[in-house]
Amino acid sequence: MAILDADKVSMKFGGLVALDKVSFQVEPGEILGIIGPNGAGKSTLYNVLSGVYRPTSGQIHFQGENITGMKPHKIASKGLVRTYQASDKLFMSLSVSENVQIGCHIPSKTRILGDVFRISSVRRNEHEVRQRADGIVKMAGLTELASELARNLSHGYQRALGVAIGIATGPKILCLDEPLTGMNAEERRHMLGLVKNVRKSGITVLLVEHDMGAVMSICDRIVVINFGRKIAEGNPDQVRNNKDVIEAYLGKG
Ligand SMILES: Nc1ncnc2c1ncn2[C@@H]1O[C@H](COP(=O)(O)OP(=O)(O)OP(=O)(O)O)[C@@H](O)[C@H]1O
Ligand SMILES: [Mg+2]
Structure with a gap:
């Protein structure tokens, strides 16, 4: 059974649709990357998963329990923890x-x-x-x-x-928000080693990160978001070669 299950999660801010029916599942023990261009909705997704925002629609289940709309401290105490700057x-x-x-x-x-x-x-x-x-x-x-x-x-x-x-x-899932930002090569290597150790200790990892090299090297699977929509999902090779993903990052030639 998935440890985390997001089902058609939408988040609207006034007229702006920051997340549009995003669905994905997280398997226990995996490192799942969440990537997408600036403004795609990644931080909004973390805010919705961790209870900072209540989604406009859709449901989130954590370890089989519906946590949609629960307060952040309650969600954290159940084992869904995010790190901050x-x-x-x-x-x-x-x-x-x-x-x-x-x-x-x-x-x-x-x-x-x-x-x-x-x-x-x-x-x-x-x-x-x-x-x-x-x-x-x-x-x-x-x-x-x-x-x-x-x-x-x-x-x-x-x-x-x-x-x-x-x-x-004591999290079951640790959600990392751009852990490599502003790091030099040595610090980056250190952080990547740490993320691997986290997973080795049995904690599932969600990783939002702009450093593509790092994401591709460390993630088991990757979910790609663009303009609030999930446009691709798969292992690093599948995602790297996905036409929609290439277009989202490079623009239509
Ligand atoms: N509290 C808010 N009120 C209004 N609009 C918001 C709010 N939070 C996010 N948005 C908008 O939602 C969209 C998604 O933003 P979000 O911060 O989730 O993107 P992101 O993928 O994390 O981007 P980045 O890679 O730059 O961090 C953007 O258009 C942003 O302006
Ligand atoms: Mg962000």
């Missing part, structure tokens, strides 16, 4: 490790009760959180920077930390 979600004056530990606390509702009733179990929990955070820091390739303050990281590593925090919240 690094700078607005990081605690700049805390270390890499502390940032990830905070991410680890976001889903653990039991901890609040633990704080009140069982101090010893809280301590044990704290130890577990630190261990889990260490594992995620390692997976993000940031072990050597674990005690560095977030503000001292380069742009690329700040974005990697943003992804690490996303992982810490």
Whole structure:
């Protein structure tokens, strides 16, 4: 069964149709790329999937449950998590490790009760959180920077930390919004390694990204959107050679 199922999802802003009956499914464990020219509707699609906007029509099912119109925090707590630009979600004056530990606390509702009733179990929990955070820091390739303050990281590593925090919240699907923007070659390589590790850990990945080389190299399948409509879907080779896709990117000769 698909982990995520978007069925004829439309989003209108006044007279503008930003998404027009977009349907696609995400299989568990895959890296699914979502591409399209500027203004195609990719960010709008993320906003609709994550509950920032309620779609004008259509339905979204996550793990078999209808999540259409649910609030963002509710959807996130079910395991559909999106990452944002690094700078607005990081605690700049805390270390890499502390940032990830905070991410680890976001889903653990039991901890609040633990704080009140069982101090010893809280301590044990704290130890577990630190261990889990260490594992995620390692997976993000940031072990050597674990005690560095977030503000001292380069742009690329700040974005990697943003992804690490996303992982810490325990997602089933992680939706990455242009994770490679503004990166140098080394940071880009690092981020691509991280995305592969995310998938290896069993988390399904949605990837909106303009860097075609990266998308083609890392995605199992790709959905192409143009003017709010899905115009193609398939593996990288199928998409690369699709006439409508070539036209959308290069214009009609
Ligand atoms: N809140 C909004 N109100 C009105 N129009 C919007 C809103 N959000 C997006 N749009 C419009 O919807 C269309 C799709 O925009 P969207 O940001 O989803 O594109 P995108 O594919 O993410 O583009 P880019 O690659 O440039 O990030 C655009 O025409 C945009 O102007
Ligand atoms: Mg966008």
